[in-house]
Amino acid sequence: MANDKLFNGLPWIEPRAVYVHIPFCAHRCGYCDFAIAVGRDAEMEQYLEALEAEAARVIVPRPVATWYVGGGTPSLLPAPLLARLGTILNRWFPLIAGGEATLEANPESFDHEKASLLREIGFNRVSIGVQSFSQVALDALDRPHQAEAAAQAVKVARDSGLNVSIDLIFGAPGQDLPAWNRDIELAVALAPDHVSAYGLTYEKGTPLERRRRSGLVLPVCDDTEHAMFGLVMEKLPALGYQHYEISNYSRPGMESRHNGVYWANEAYWGLGMGAARYVGGERSVNTRDLSDYLRLALSGAPTARPGERFEGLEAARETLFLNLRRARGADPVEFERRTGRSLQSMLPGLEKVIDARLLEIVPDGTVRLTPEGRFLADTVAGEVLVKAGRDD
Ligand code: SF4
Known part of the structure; x- marks a missing residue:
């Protein structure tokens, strides 16, 4: 950037x-x-x-x-x-x-x-x-x-x-x-x-x-x-x-x-009715009701309920899920820097989508959707969010 x-x-x-x-x-x-x-x-x-x-x-x-x-x-x-x-x-x-x-x-x-x-x-x-x-x-x-x-x-x-x-x-x-x-x-x-x-x-x-x-x-x-x-x-x-x-x-x-x-699952500010923000590792979403939003914001009250914090394996799965939306997929160096976990360590649990050739690992360690995987991105996402990094 x-x-x-x-x-x-x-x-x-x-x-x-x-x-x-x-x-x-x-x-x-x-x-x-x-x-x-x-x-x-x-x-x-x-x-x-x-x-x-x-x-x-x-x-x-x-x-x-x-x-x-x-x-x-x-x-x-x-x-x-x-x-x-x-x-x-x-x-x-x-x-x-x-x-x-x-x-x-x-x-x-x-x-x-x-x-x-x-x-x-x-x-x-x-x-x-x-x-x-x-x-x-x-x-x-x-x-x-x-x-x-x-x-x-x-x-x-x-x-x-x-x-x-x-x-x-x-x-x-x-x-x-x-x-x-x-x-x-x-x-x-x-x-x-x-x-x-x-x-x-x-x-x-x-x-x-x-x-x-x-x-x-x-x-x-x-x-x-x-x-x-x-x-x-x-x-x-x-x-x-x-x-x-x-x-x-x-x-x-x-x-x-x-x-x-x-x-890249990086941080962002969000302002306004229904807007989400992701700051300091916490995600929160403002009220979706216009009258509530106006009343809360104009009175100086919080416009969102306390946020959710994603940590550990859950945060790593979320990062992988988001990275896989990009054609270039998840980069091993960027992923480890971002999550503290190796990209390789996220592969156990994903055998089904790898064997079905929806997800591929390229020689430099990048993980990305195959052309067929792009058609079934929701299926891959479901597996990533629930199973990636699990080795049982
Ligand atoms: S109502 Fe139509 S124009 Fe307004 S946000 Fe929805 S899709 Fe867009």
């Missing part, structure tokens, strides 16, 4: 990254189970006050290497409130030279004014929630924007000199392989620096999951979903995007450094 010299502590103890959650959305998309607030825009200003109160309670101003503002829909904040958010970030978490600063934007709430303001604040990257260029898929996902708006949003970001990441979803009801192929091609035609491609999941309690249970929505079959994942894994690298994490592809040097902190 750039300017490492500025940080004295160990990166899994002293955070070098901050996540800020902006929960407001214009409406709830059918598949969404994120911590969001719909129809509460009148509370945006108060929310920013609460963010600052939370920062003031838990930290002293300190430099970081990455900002990531996610949601919700951060681009829904009107320009004056975006400027206020910038003031808060720059005051409490000044970004080091060469740092990475990302804000999530949705096509329908992003324009030239906001894009230039983001640059002035210090942002250098936007992650645009495109999801699909097909109106059929957008309607199935209950997304509020029109297919053409996504391309326009990418152009707006580019014109302002922001780096661009595009989010895509495959496996939407009614989407077939040719439609997904077209989505990939249209995304690449916009020349983004980074693409995230996620398979649709039917999260319990979402409107889409209820529609599926009552037979009103037919999910794509497993074979099609498998083929869709295979297609994006083959196609994006052939078009110049390295597949560096299970769901993420980038032009060389444009990987998300902020998300790299999570996959």
Whole structure:
């Protein structure tokens, strides 16, 4: 990471990254189970006050290497409130030279004014929630924007000199392989620096999951979903995007450094409703209720319950599980430095996924998913979190 010299502590103890959650959305998309607030825009200003109160309670101003503002829909904040958010970030978490600063934007709430303001604040990257260029898929996902708006949003970001990441979803009801192929091609035609491609999941309690249970929505079959994942894994690298994490592809040097902190199981600050933080080896999560968050933060009370501490074998399993999301996998030197355990010592218990050729050990000792293992990453994760390092 750039300017490492500025940080004295160990990166899994002293955070070098901050996540800020902006929960407001214009409406709830059918598949969404994120911590969001719909129809509460009148509370945006108060929310920013609460963010600052939370920062003031838990930290002293300190430099970081990455900002990531996610949601919700951060681009829904009107320009004056975006400027206020910038003031808060720059005051409490000044970004080091060469740092990475990302804000999530949705096509329908992003324009030239906001894009230039983001640059002035210090942002250098936007992650645009495109999801699909097909109106059929957008309607199935209950997304509020029109297919053409996504391309326009990418152009707006580019014109302002922001780096661009595009989010895509495959496996939407009614989407077939040719439609997904077209989505990939249209995304690449916009020349983004980074693409995230996620398979649709039917999260319990979402409107889409209820529609599926009552037979009103037919999910794509497993074979099609498998083929869709295979297609994006083959196609994006052939078009110049390295597949560096299970769901993420980038032009060389444009990987998300902020998300790299999570996959290395390093520390990070988190502010805002529903935000998680991992500081000093303890992970805690803020309340997901907007009224509770405002009340607690503005009264100077803790916004999260006491955190969980991961230590010993449990922490090592968690680190391995996260490292395996990266194409480069778990590095023996990095792993031992991070966990105090050798990577080799984590292999007992994983015979099943190694024998099934889902996990491989390369000659330098690196452990990583095989191409087949990427399709079954959840199966491997289950084994790693429960059995890695066990020698009985
Ligand atoms: S815009 Fe994003 S965060 Fe908001 S409801 Fe839709 S999927 Fe959820």
